[in-house]
Amino acid sequence: MIALLVREERQRAKADPEVSEPERAEVLKRLDGVATILAKTAARDTSLIALLESDRAMTDAARSIRRRMLEDAGIEVEEDAPAPVSAEQAEVAERQVLPDSVRARQLANPFLAPDFDAAAYVPPVPARRLANWELIGPLFKSFEYGSGAGAASMELPEIAERDRFAPSGLELMPHQSRFLESVQRGHRTFLLADEPGLGKTAQSLIAASVANAYPLLAVVPNVVKMNWAREVEQWTPGRRATVIHGDGEDLDAFADVVVINYEVLDRHLGWLKTLGFKGMVVDEAHFIKNLSSQRSRHVLALAKSLRERNRDPLMIALTGTPLINTVEDFRAIWQFLGWIDEKGPRPALLGHLEEAGLTPADFGFFPAARQAVVDMGIVRRRKVDVAKDLPAKRVVDLPVELDDDLGRSIRQAERELGQRLLTRYRAVLGNRNTDPKSVSSTERAEVVRLVAQAELDESKAAKTGENVFTMVRKIGQAKAVLAADYAAQLARSVGKVVFFAKHIDVMDKAEEVLAKRDIRSVSIRGDQSAAARQKEIDAFQNDPEVQAAVCSLTAAGVGLNLQAASDVVLAELSWTAAEQQQAIDRVHRIGQEMPVTAWRIIAAHTIDSKIAELIDSKAGLAARALDGEDSDASAESSVQLLALMAILDDAIDGTRSR
Template structure:
C-alpha cells in the first residue's frame, strides 16, 4: 500500500500534465530551431537547406499558435505564457527574413508548403515525441505513416526538392474552367451524346485532327523523322498541347511523344508505361533527345535520378510513387498503352487521373499525351478515362476547351447535325489516328524494331550472376594459357589472338557439354526469363493491331507464352515441330481464316520456312536466332507476296546481358551476308561465328574491366 503523498507504483502523471510538458518541449524545440536558422543566415548566403528549415519552423509556429488559442483545457495564464513565447519565435523569424526576400515570402499565409519543409516539421515534432497536429489533413498523416513498400520518396528526389524547394507552381496562368460561365448548353447532358457521336460515325468520317505540314524533319542527334511523325511534332510546336495519339503499332508513337515534349519544352516530363516497355522508353529518349537526361523508376526508386528531365515509371509501381510524383513539378505527362486506364475504378486509373489533374492545376497548358493503338477495347465508354486524363471532360461534363468548341457549333443535342459536329470538336482537340496503310510511303516495307526489357526479378539476377561466372571462367582460361607459354615473353595489353583461341576452346566444350554454365544454356535461360514479357507485349499488339506471329526457339518458351495468352483470354494457334502435317495445317488455317484467333505461336525452326502468314504484319521474336538468315526467314512468313502492309518485327532483347551483344553481332553479320549475296568476296558467316564472337566480346570486356 502506498504511503500518503506518494503515487502508487506503476501509475502515470495526469494526461493534461503530460500534454503540457510535451507542448512546452515543442516550443523549446522551435526556439532552438529558429536560433539555428538565424545563426546560419548571419554566417553567409541562405542555402536551400536553411530555407527549408525556416519554412518548417514557420509552419509549425502557425500550427502551435492555432492550437494554443483553441486549447480550452489550459488556464488563461498558461495560454498567455505560451503565446508570448511563440511571439518571441515569430520575432526571430521576421528578423531573419529581412535578410533574404525569399525567406520573407515564405511567411505569407498563402505560401506553398513544400514537402521537404513538412518533412522537417514532422522531424521536429518527432524529436520531442509529439505526433502530427490535428490540423494536418488525414491524407498527409496517412502518407507520413504509410508502410515503406506502399509509399516511398527516393533519396535523389529529396535532394532535388532540397536544392530548389520553393519552385512555385504556375497557378496564376492556369485557365479557369469555362463551364463556370453561363453557357447555352449548360442545361444539356452532353457526355452521352459526345460518346454516341463516335458510334454514329459513318464510313469516311474523319479520324484525325488537321495536322500542319512540317518545315523540318530533323531531330536532335542527327536522326530524321518520317513525314507523319513530323506532322504531330509540328502541331506541338505550333502550340497544341493535348493528343490522343492512336497510330497503329510500328508508326513510331514513342519518338513522336518525346519530340512533342521537346517542341513544347514540357520538362520535366512524366511517362507512365507498362513494365515491358519502360526500358525501351529510356533507350528511345537517348536516341531521339540525347541532350535530355532520362531515368527509370524501378521498385522503390533507389536508382532514380531526381534531377532528370524525363521520368519513366510503370503502372505496377505507380502506387508507391504517386505522392512525390504529384509534387515534382512535371510540365508534361505521357501515358503509353492508355487503354490500361479504361477502368476508372482501378487503382492505376485513379492514380493516372489524379496526377493529370494535379499537373493541370499547377501548370499553364501542360503537354498531355495518351498513346494507344486501341482507344476502344469493349465499348465507347472506354473513351471516358482517356478524355478525362487529357482534361477534355470531368466526371459529368465537358471542360473548358471542349465546351467552347461545342458552343461555337451553334447546335444542341436536339439538332440533326449535332453528333457529326460534336465528333469533329473532339477530334480537333487532338485525336491523331494513322494506319500503316495510310502512311505506307513513309515507312520501310520491312523493319526490325528492338524492344529491350529489364530482367529485374530473381531469374534476371541469376542470369547476370551466371554471365559473370562464365566471364570469370574465360578469364581464368586466358590467364592459364598466358602463363603456360614457353617463351615467357611479356604481353602488352590484351592478346587478342589468344582471346579468340580461348573462345574456340570454350565453344567446343559447350558443344560437348563438358563446361558448366555455357553460352547455349544462358541463352535458353534468357529466353525463359523473357517469355512472359514477350507474351504480354504480343497481347498488347494483338489488341491494338490485329493478328500477331510469335516466334520462339524453345518449347518451354512457347509453353509460357501460350499459358499467358490463355490467362489473358487471347485465342492462339500453335505451330510446332512435333505436329503431324494435318494438325499443323489445321493450326495454320485457324490463324489465317478465323478472325478470333489473334496469335500464331511458332517454333523458329519448325515454322520459319514453308508457311504463309501474311494476314499478320506484326511479328514478335521472343528469342534471338544465331543467324540473320534464320531471323529473316521467320519475318518472311509475313513479309511476302500478298502482304499489303509494311511488316514490323519486334525483337525482344534482355538489356544488360549477353542477349544484347548477340543482337548486335547478328546485325553486323547481316551486313556481311548482304554484301556476299551482292557479289562481294566476303564469306557468309555461320551461327558458329556469332557464338564465337559473343564469347570473344564477353572475354574482351572482362579483361578490359580488370585492367
C-alpha cells in the same frame, strides 16, 4: 442522383417510427411512381441502367448535386464528414518512397515554388444552351451514332519542305512531321492512336522537345520502359532519360525524361506529384480504362497535379486500341487529357460544344459533338493510310528489364561465367609468363579468342551445368511473358501477329499468356504432321477469330506463308541473321500489301544485347557481300564465339577498372 434520393427517402420512410402506417404507405406509393419513371427512362436509354444499381457509389459530383437539390427544396443538409482514409489509401501512403536523387534535387532548389497563378487561369465559357445538360453520355454516343462525320482524326497542318524536327542523321516520315507541326503551332493535348509500328514513341518524345515540356514523365508498360530510354537518346540527343526500377535507388532525378512502369507507380506518387513535370505521356493508355483500378487512379492523380502546376502542359495518351469493349473506354483517357472530369466537359471542350449551337435534343448534335472531341486532339493513322511512307520491312528492338528473381539469377550466372573465363585467361598468360597488366593488345585478343573457343567447345559437348547455351535458354524463358504480353497488345491493335520462339517451353508459356488475354492462337511446331501443320496455317490465314500464330523459330522459319499478319514478335534470338531473316520472311513475302514490322524482344544488361548486336553485324556483312544472302556456314559458331569473347573482355576491363 434522383435514384439515390429515392433510395434514401425509402429507407427513411420505412425506418421512421413517427410516421403512421397510412402516411408510410402513401410515401412509398409516391416513391414507387418516381421509380417507375426512372425505370422507363432507363429502358429507353440502357446506358442509365447502371445508375440504378443498389450498390452504385456516390461520386463527388453526385454528392455536390445532392446538396444543391436538397438545399433548393428547403431541406437542411448536414455538413459532409471528411471522407475516411480507406485501407487501400493507407497502404499506398505506407509504400511511398523518396529516392536519394529526388531528395538531392529538392535540396538543390529549396525555394523553387510552382506557378499556381498560371494554373489558376480557367478559360471563360459562357453558360448558354448546355448549362443544364448532362453531356458525357451524349459525347460517348456521338462516336457510335455520329461516325458519318468521317475518320476520327483531327486535321493536321501540312509540313514544310524541309524536316525541321528530326535530329541529325535521322529522318521522320511525313505523318510524324505533320503531328509535330501541330505541336509547333501550340496544340498540347493528344490521343495519339496510330497503329503500332508508326513511331508513336518518337513522335511524343520530339513533341516534348518542340514544346519544351521538360521534365517529361512517361508512364509505360514494363515491357517497353528500357526501349523508351533508348528512344530518348536516339530522337532527342542531349536530353537524358532515367528509368525507375523498384524503389528508384539508381534514379537520376535531374534527368529530362523520367520513365516509370505502371507496376511501381504507386510507391512513387508522392514525389512525382511535386517534381515539376511540364509534360506527361501515358503509353498503352488503354491500360487505364478501368477507372476503379489503382493504376487508373494513380495516373489521373498525377495528371491532375500536373495541370494544377502548369497552365498548358503537354499531355499525350498513346494507344493503338483506345476502345476495347465499349465507347466508355474513352472516359479515363479523356480525363487524363483534361477534356472532361467527373461532372462533364471541362471548359475547353465545353466551349467547342457551345460554338456548335446545338444541344443533345437537336438534330446534328452527334456529328458536331464527335468532331469537337476529335479536334481536341485525336490523331489516328493506320499502316494502310501511310504505307507509301513506310519501309517495306524493318526490325524494331524492344529492350526489356528482367528485374525478377529469374532475371537476377541470369545476371549472376553471366558474372560467374565471366569470372570462369577470366580465371582461364589468367592461367594461359601465367603459362606464358606474361603479366596480365602489361599484355599487348594483340596477345590479349589472341588469348581471349583461345579461351572463348575452349569454353564454346566444352559447352557444346556438355550435357549438364551452366554455360552460354543454358544461359540463353533461361533468358528466353524470362522474356516469355513480356514478349507474349506485347504480342497480345499488337493483336488487339492491328490484328494478326506471328510470335516466334526457339524453345518449346517459351512457346507453351506464350500460348498460356495469350489464352489468358483472350487471344485465340494456333501453334506451329516441329513435331506436327504435315496435315496438322497446314490446318493450323489455314486457320491463321483464313479465320478472323484466330489472332496469333505461335511458331517455332526452326520448324516454322522456312517454307511457310503467314502473310495474313504484318507484325512479327521475335521472343528469342537466333544465333544467325539468316534464321531471323527467314522467320520475318514468312510474313514479308510476295502478296503482302502492308509494310512488315518485326519486334525483337531484347533482355537489357545481359548477353542477349550482345547477341543482337552481333547478329546485326553479320546481317550487314551479308547484305553488303551477297545482297541479303547469308551463306556463311560458320556464322552460328562465329556469333557464339564472339559473344563469349565479349563476356571475357568485359570481365577483364572490369578488373582493370577496379
